[in-house]
Every structure is written in C-alpha cells, then in structure tokens.
Amino acid sequence: MKIGILLKQVPDTETKIQLTADKTSVDTSAVKWIVNPYDENAIEAAIQLKEKKGGEVIVFSMGPARCVDAMRTALAMGADRAVRVDTADGEWDSYTTAVALAEALKAEGVELVFAGKQAIDDDASQMVQLVAERMGAASLGIIETFELSEDGKSATVTRPVSGGTKEIIQVTLPAVFGCDKGLNTPRYASLPGIMKAKAKPVVEKKGAELLGGETIKIKKMGYSLPPERQPGRKLTGSPQELVDGLVKFLKEDVKII
Amino acid sequence: MAAQGGDFLLTPLNDDYIFIPDELDSTVRELADVTVQFMTKEVMPLLKDIEDKKPGVMSNLLKKTGELGLLMVEVPEKYSGMGMGKVTATAISENVTHDGSFAVAFMCHTGIATLPILYYGTEDQKQKYLPKLASGEFLGAYALTEPGSGSDALAAKTKAVLSPDGKHYILNGEKTFITNGGFADLYTVFAKVDGEKFTAFLVERTMPGVSTGPEEHKMGIHGSSTVPLILQDCKVPVENVLGEVGRGHKIAFNILNVGRWKLGAACVGSCKRLFEITTKYITERMQFGKPLSSFELIRNMVANSAIKTFMIESIVYRYAGMLDQISASLDHNADDFYSKMLKVIEEFAIEASIAKVYGSEALSLVSDDAVQMLGGYGFIEDYSVARFYRDNRVNRIFEGTNEINRMLISGTLLKRMVAGKIDFMTSLQTVLDQLKTGFPTTDSKKPWAAFQDQVERYKRLAIYFGGVAVNKYGPAIQEHEGVLAVLADCITAAYVADSSMRRLLKLRTNAGDPKCKIPADIVCTYLAERLPQLQAMVEQSLISIADGNKEEYLPYLKAMRRLCPQMSWDCQAAKGRIAEAIITKHSYAW
Numbered sequence: 001m002k003i004g005i006l007l008k009q010v011p012d013t014e015t016k017i018q019l020t021a022d023k024t025s026v027d028t029s030a031v032k033w034i035v036n037p038y039d040e041n042a043i044e045a046a047i048q049l050k051e052k053k054g055g056e057v058i059v060f061s062m063g064p065a066r067c068v069d070a071m072r073t074a075l076a077m078g079a080d081r082a083v084r085v086d087t088a089d090g091e092w093d094s095y096t097t098a099v100a101l102a103e104a105l106k107a108e109g110v111e112l113v114f115a116g117k118q119a120i121d122d123d124a125s126q127m128v129q130l131v132a133e134r135m136g137a138a139s140l141g142i143i144e145t146f147e148l149s150e151d152g153k154s155a156t157v158t159r160p161v162s163g164g165t166k167e168i169i170q171v172t173l174p175a176v177f178g179c180d181k182g183l184n185t186p187r188y189a190s191l192p193g194i195m196k197a198k199a200k201p202v203v204e205k206k207g208a209e210l211l212g213g214e215t216i217k218i219k220k221m222g223y224s225l226p227p228e229r230q231p232g233r234k235l236t237g238s239p240q241e242l243v244d245g246l247v248k249f250l251k252e253d254v255k256i257i
Numbered sequence: 258m259a260a261q262g263g264d265f266l267l268t269p270l271n272d273d274y275i276f277i278p279d280e281l282d283s284t285v286r287e288l289a290d291v292t293v294q295f296m297t298k299e300v301m302p303l304l305k306d307i308e309d310k311k312p313g314v315m316s317n318l319l320k321k322t323g324e325l326g327l328l329m330v331e332v333p334e335k336y337s338g339m340g341m342g343k344v345t346a347t348a349i350s351e352n353v354t355h356d357g358s359f360a361v362a363f364m365c366h367t368g369i370a371t372l373p374i375l376y377y378g379t380e381d382q383k384q385k386y387l388p389k390l391a392s393g394e395f396l397g398a399y400a401l402t403e404p405g406s407g408s409d410a411l412a413a414k415t416k417a418v419l420s421p422d423g424k425h426y427i428l429n430g431e432k433t434f435i436t437n438g439g440f441a442d443l444y445t446v447f448a449k450v451d452g453e454k455f456t457a458f459l460v461e462r463t464m465p466g467v468s469t470g471p472e473e474h475k476m477g478i479h480g481s482s483t484v485p486l487i488l489q490d491c492k493v494p495v496e497n498v499l500g501e502v503g504r505g506h507k508i509a510f511n512i513l514n515v516g517r518w519k520l521g522a523a524c525v526g527s528c529k530r531l532f533e534i535t536t537k538y539i540t541e542r543m544q545f546g547k548p549l550s551s552f553e554l555i556r557n558m559v560a561n562s563a564i565k566t567f568m569i570e571s572i573v574y575r576y577a578g579m580l581d582q583i584s585a586s587l588d589h590n591a592d593d594f595y596s597k598m599l600k601v602i603e604e605f606a607i608e609a610s611i612a613k614v615y616g617s618e619a620l621s622l623v624s625d626d627a628v629q630m631l632g633g634y635g636f637i638e639d640y641s642v643a644r645f646y647r648d649n650r651v652n653r654i655f656e657g658t659n660e661i662n663r664m665l666i667s668g669t670l671l672k673r674m675v676a677g678k679i680d681f682m683t684s685l686q687t688v689l690d691q692l693k694t695g696f697p698t699t700d701s702k703k704p705w706a707a708f709q710d711q712v713e714r715y716k717r718l719a720i721y722f723g724g725v726a727v728n729k730y731g732p733a734i735q736e737h738e739g740v741l742a743v744l745a746d747c748i749t750a751a752y753v754a755d756s757s758m759r760r761l762l763k764l765r766t767n768a769g770d771p772k773c774k775i776p777a778d779i780v781c782t783y784l785a786e787r788l789p790q791l792q793a794m795v796e797q798s799l800i801s802i803a804d805g806n807k808e809e810y811l812p813y814l815k816a817m818r819r820l821c822p823q824m825s826w827d828c829q830a831a832k833g834r835i836a837e838a839i840i841t842k843h844s845y846a847w
Contacts, residue, residue: 190291
C-alpha cells in the first residue's frame with residue numbers, strides 16, 4: 001500500500017512576522033522554517049502504519065526548493081521518498097494547491113493520505129477536504145485514533161464531537177485524514193535516520209503543469225500587521241483625582257462608558 | 258602537510274587548513290538541532306528529578322539518547338555506530354549542555370568510557386562492547402581516581418593478581434568519584450598488576466566482587482552519579498585486559514586528552530546557553546526606566562562573555578578539525594589506524610590541555626557574569642544561572658586539574674624542545690635577533706594588518722619568556738611551577754590569538770567583509786586587551802627569575818617593552834558594538 005503524507009513547511013512559531021516593503025506578501029528572508037506541527041502527527045501516523053502493515057510512505061509538499069529541508073525531516077523519521085510540487089510558476093490559493101497536490105497523489109497511486117488538520121501559518125484548514133474532493137476520496141478532519149482494517153480496504157477512526165462525545169467512523173479507502181496533536185506522539189528523527197534521509201529520493205514536479213486549466217478562486221489583495229501596542233498611561237494624584245481621571249479617560253478617550 | 262602539535266607557536270600566521278565553526282555543514286547542524294530538541298523536550302522537563310537523583314531518571318535518559326543515536330556518533334559503522342568525526346562530535350557535545358549534570362553523564366559515556374575501547378581494544382573487545390555502548394544498552398564509566406591518588410594517578414593502590422589457573426585477574430581496591438558509577442554497566446578500571454604494572458581492565462558490573470558505594474553530595478552537577486567503586490576479589494577474565502599489562506598509563510593519559518577537548522566543547526555550549534538566559538533577562542528587566550541592556554557595565558559583561566565564547570569555540574573546533582583532517586588521510590581499515598590516531602592525539606596534547614584550561618576558565622567567568630547580570634535573581638534558584646554557576650566549577654578540577662594541565666602545556670613544549678622534536682631554539686634566536694634589528698610587520702594592505710602583527714607578539718612573548726626561563730634554570734625549570742604556569746598562559750594566549758585571527762581571516766574569505774564586523778571587533782579586542790595583562794605577569798615572573806637582581810632584570814624589562822608595544826584600539830567602543838549585536842539577536846549570534 002502507498003501511504004501519502006501532506007507536509008507544509010511553515011515559519012517557526014516564534015518568528016516575528018514582517019511584511020515586504022510593498023505589503024503584498026510576508027518577508028520570508030529572515031524566517032526560520034519548520035515542519036507544520038500537526039504534520040508531524042501525520043508523519044508519525046503514516047510511519048506507524050507502515051511499521052504495522054508494511055507499504056511505502058511518500059511525503060508530498062508544495063513550495064520552493066527550501067521545502068526539501070522539511071521533507072528531509074519526514075524522511076529522517078522514516079518516510080521512504082518525497083515528491084515536491086514546485087510553485088515557481090502559477091498562481092496559488094488553497095484551491096489550486098489542492099488541485100496540484102491531488103494530481104501528484106493520483107499519479108503515485110496513493111490511496112491513503114495523512115495530513116495535519118491545518119497549517120499554522122495561514123490556518124486555512126482546507127487542504128484535507130479539497131484534496132479529498134479532487135481525488136474522489138473521503139475526507140475525515142481531526143482524527144484522534146486510526147485503525148486500518150485487516151484487508152486494508154477501510155479504516156476505523158474516532159473524532160471528537162461536542163461535549164466530549166466521540167464519533168466512531170468506518171471509512172472506505174481512498175481517504176484523506178486530518179491529524180491532530182492527540183493522535184500520537186511524533187518520534188524524533190534519529191541521527192542515523194538523518195544520515196539515511198540524505199540518500200532518499202526527492203523528485204520535483206512543476207505545479208503549474210498539474211493544474212489542467214484550473215485557476216485560483218481567491219486572490220490576496222494585501223497584508224497588514226496588527227497595530228503596534230500603545231504604551232499604557234499612568235495616572236497620578238490623590239485617590240479622588242485618580243478616579244476622576246480614570247472615569248474621564250474611559251468616557252472621553254476610549255469611549256467605553 | 259598536516260599540522261604538528263605546538264606548531265602554532267613557532268610558525269607565523271598562515272593559510273594552512275583550519276576548521277572554523279562558521280562552516281559547519283547543514284547535516285551537522287541538523288544533528289545538532291535534533292540534540293537541542295531532545296534536550297529541551299525530554300531532558301529539561303525532568304530537571305528536578307535529575308537534580309534530586311531520582312533513581313532511574315538519568316540512566317533512562319541516557320538510554321533514550323542511545324535510541325536517538327547520540328551515543329553512536331564517534332563509534333565506527335562496523336561496530337554499529339555512525340563513524341562521524343570530531344567536528345560532528347563537538348557540535349553535538351556543545352548542545353547537550355542545557356543541564357550540567359546531564360552533560361557530564363553524556364560526556365563521560367561517549368568520551369572517557371567509550372573511547373578507551375575504541376582506541377585500545379582488541380577486535381573481540383570492540384565487537385563485544387562497542388555496539389552496546391553505542392546503543393545505550395550498556396552505560397559506561399571510567400575509574401582512575403582513588404581516595405589517595407587524584408592528580409598523582411599512577412600512585413594507585415588497586416591491585417590485580419593473576420589467578421592460579423591464569424584465566425582471571427583478581428582485583429582488589431577502591432576507586433572514588435566515579436562519574437556514572439551508580440548505574441554504569443561497564444567500567445574501565447585502572448589497577449596495578451602485582452602492585453607494580455599499571456594496567457587497564459574492562460570490568461562489567463555483574464562480575465563477581467564489583468559493588469558501588471553511596472552517592473557523593475557535591476557542590477554542583479547534583480544530578481550526575483558520583484560514587485566509589487569497590488573491588489573485592491573481583492574476578493576479571495584475562496581477555497578483559499585493555500591494551501597491554503603495564504601500559505595502562507598510556508591509556509589513562511591519552512584518553513584524558515580526548516576528554517579535555519570534549520570538556521572544552523561542553524564549555525562552549527554552556528556559554529551559549531547562558532547567553533540565551535541573560536540576553537532575555539537584561540532586555541526585559543527595567544531599572545531607572547530603562548532596560549538593563551542599555552547600561553554600559555551590563556553591556557560590557559555581554560561583550561566580555563562573547564569574546565570568551567568566540568575564543569573557546571575557535572580553539573575547540575580547530576582541534577576537532579585537525580584530528581578529522583588527519584583521520585581522513587589515514588586508511589580506517591588498516592590494522593594500525595588506531596595506533597596512528599593515538600599518536601596524533603598525543604601529538605596534540607598541548608592543544609587539548611589548552612581547550613580544557615581556557616574553556617573551563619572562560620565558562621567560570623561567563624557564568625559569574627551571568628549571575629551578576631541577573632543581580633538578586635541570579636542568586637535565586639528559580640533562574641538557572643545559579644545552577645550553571647555551581648555546575649561549571651568542577652570543570653576546573655576533573656580531567657586533570659587546571660594546575661596539572663598548565664604544567665602539561667609548558668612541560669610538553671619544553672620536553673619536545675629538549676628532545677629536538679620542535680625547533681624552539683631557532684625561533685628563540687630569531688626573536689633575540691629581531692629584538693636588535695626590529696620585528697617584521699604585515700603588509701598594511703592586508704586586512705587587520707596591525708592585529709596580525711599583534712598575533713605574532715603573543716608568540717614572541719611566549720618564546721622569549723620560555724627562552725629566558727630555560728636559559729636560567731635548565732632542567733630544574735620543572736621545579737618552578739609559578740614560571741611554568743605563566744609560560745602556559747602565554748602559550749595558551751598565543752594559541753587563542755592565532756586560532757581566532759585565522760578564523761577571522763577564513764571567515765572573510767568565505768563570507769566577505771560585512772559578515773566579519775562583529776567577529777573582527779571580538780578578535781581585535783581580545784588581541785588588544787590580553788597582551789598587556791600577560792606582559793604584567795611575565796614581567797613579575799622575570800623579576801623573580803632574576804632573583805630581584807636589578808642588573809639582570811632591567812635588560813629583560815627593556816626587551817619586554819619592545820616585545821609588547823601599546824596597541825591603539827578603542828576596546829570600549831568595540832565592546833559596545835559586540836553587545837549591541839548580541840542583545841539584538843537575543844543569543845550568541847550576530
């Protein structure tokens with residue numbers, strides 16, 4: 001069985017986001033890149049499945065050449081090979097990204113895909129569903145457990161629903177699963193694993209060639225950063241003056257009473 | 258041709274190969290990153306349990322590092338290791354330093370516990386033990402010190418006697434302060450066969466007659482295991498003799514050389530960890546309406562710490578790079594590979610001792626300043642600088658005290674001089690001639706020309722001072738420890754000066770001028786500041802060598818003025834720039 005992983009390279013959570021001078025995109029020059037944390041759970045799920053049932057684990061990622069670093073992490077953890085869908089040409093939103101990824105997955109004959117439930121950079125949370133739709137597969141977001149059937153044709157998963165209730169779902173493959181933190185504990189890439197990963201194949205596909213005429217549905221018009229926090233104001237004086245000053249401030253300056 | 262030990266002193270600055278930490282490749286950085294992740298996510302949450310020596314915690318963590326592959330880095334592939342070099346090992350050692358107790362346990366296992374077998378073991382011993390040590394199935398310890406013999410290790414009393422059937426040695430005695438001793442599965446034990454022949458033995462914990470005593474209560478590294486090892490009619494199979502009977506001193510001292518470089522590497526890492534804590538604190542802590550990081554005296558501590566860190570980093574990686582370079586030129590499958598590598602390690606004994614002495618003393622000062630920067634909070638256990646302050650103290654004591662290592666630095670140089678292995682006398686004569694005719698200067702078009710000249714002054718100072726002392730005392734110089742210690746400091750400073758300038762020049766070649774601004778400030782400030790300090794020490798020592806006789810010492814002092822002219826460099830301004838870069842980056846980076 002071929003098991004796919006959708007992986008996204010995202011800025012480290014501690015990165016201070018800055019915009020390019022023209023404010024049309026995020027300045028990535030000083031960004032430290034990491035594997036999207038939820039994708040680590042997807043990697044772990046795929047590798048655990050391979051360890052139990054055998055098969056081949058292929059990691060898919062969309063983006064420029066730097067994404068290979070993130071894919072190497074998956075390879076070091078135990079994935080077998082990687083496919084990078086290059087974004088140099090073409091216009092990209094969640095839709096076109098999903099179209100290209102789904103084509104790449106289909107080309108490899110992947111029937112079972114694990115992805116993080118969302119990427120922590122844009123938090124669009126659309127990839128699991130969109131890719132599944134394009135593949136003609138089922139989609140199951142936010143799974144907490146995963147169990148493949150004996151014959152490998154279906155899977156049983158649990159999902160949290162409101163009030164702590166669990167939904168137990170049986171799904172026929174092909175399917176795409178969105179993974180959450182609770183699903184497993186991602187392993188560390190071992191040192192020998194990192195060394196072995198160097199030799200594992202990473203192939204590149206041109207994203208624009210996978211679109212088949214599909215075009216973006218949304219266009220980002222610009223970015224703005226949250227306003228800088230204003231320094232606090234310190235009131236001084238007698239208790240009476242303090243209260244008067246505060247009331248005046250709340251009424252006239254910020255107008256909340 | 259590969260470098261020779263002590264070369265740096267007698268040859269002017271040159272472009273011969275030197276490894277600099279700035280050129281660590283992405284693979285090594287990746288391995289180092291995994292190490293950091295492991296430390297922050299798996300080790301640090303258990304800090305309290307580690308410090309309390311909760312049974313099983315440290316040994317389990319070491320076994321986990323084994324699963325991750327951290328224990329197999331230097332073990333060759335044929336013994337289930339990764340066969341990586343010393344540069345990689347340095348990068349990893351640097352990054353296990355978030356907790357001193359863990360770092361000591363880790364270094365002990367991967368260094369003095371594993372390497373004796375790698376370098377001195379028979380093929381059978383290697384097959385039997387290395388895979389287990391590489392995976393963490395076995396944890397290792399090194400048992401040299403005894404209650405009555407520390408620095409004087411060869412005075413050990415532990416005795417080994419061959420059993421009547423010739424199959425075992427029977428060991429009796431007590432070893433003390435054994436790191437990892439409480440949980441180790443394998444000990445390299447030194448004992449004297451028939452009370453005479455100093456010999457190393459591989460002793461498994463499960464062999465009859467092996468036991469350990471209670472944990473010591475230490476000043477620092479509370480979480481590391483330190484126990485006595487008791488051998489009572491302990492039966493060790495003869496095939497567990499490591500190396501040859503009567504040749505144990507070779508193992509004991511040569512393995513310590515490797516341990517000394519590793520200790521230097523750990524000191525680099527500890528300094529970097531301290532920057533992570535202090536830069537954050539001083540930018541957040543407000544006094545008089547300003548962050549602490551805006552006060553000049555605080556900034557000077559940041560800059561001084563950065564200078565020290567840069568220097569240890571330069572010498573530790575240079576050492577590792579030299580060993581890797583030589584190792585790469587040898588056939589690893591040849592029978593004599595390890596005996597050749599051992600000769601190399603012996604060859605660079607001076608450099609290893611320097612890494613230990615300079616590294617441990619630099620970290621002492623960096624951790625002291627870290628406590629100071631945090632003020633009252635530095636003295637409170639909630640902030641980890643107090644722990645770093647306590648934990649680092651032992652670095653100046655173990656792996657050979659800094660006093661012993663100072664004697665080794667100058668003693669080894671003088672021994673090689675007497676044996677004609679290095680041409681010290683020609684260098685001395687050159688310096689004496691140049692005192693009359695003037696010293697050569699660097700082409701002013703070359704980068705940092707005045708500072709390249711300054712590097713040569715450090716070397717001349719050591720050569721001149723060594724020459725005067727040897728001339729006066731002859732072989733009796735060995736009894737003048739004070740003089741030898743000052744000479745060791747001169748040699749150390751010369752090595753640091755040479756290594757840091759060569760690093761700067763290589764960095765410039767690799768990355769261009771803009772990337773060199775802060776490193777240049779660091780190197781120039783070190784070079785300008787350190788020489789006058791040494792000069793004062795040497796002058797005192799020269800007066801003492803002259804027995805206070807003015808007619809004798811005045812010519813020395815005259816020479817000193819020519820050897821150490823005043824350097825014009827605004828250290829304060831440079832320190833301001835260094836501090837600014839590091840405070841902005843919130844870590845030892847620029």
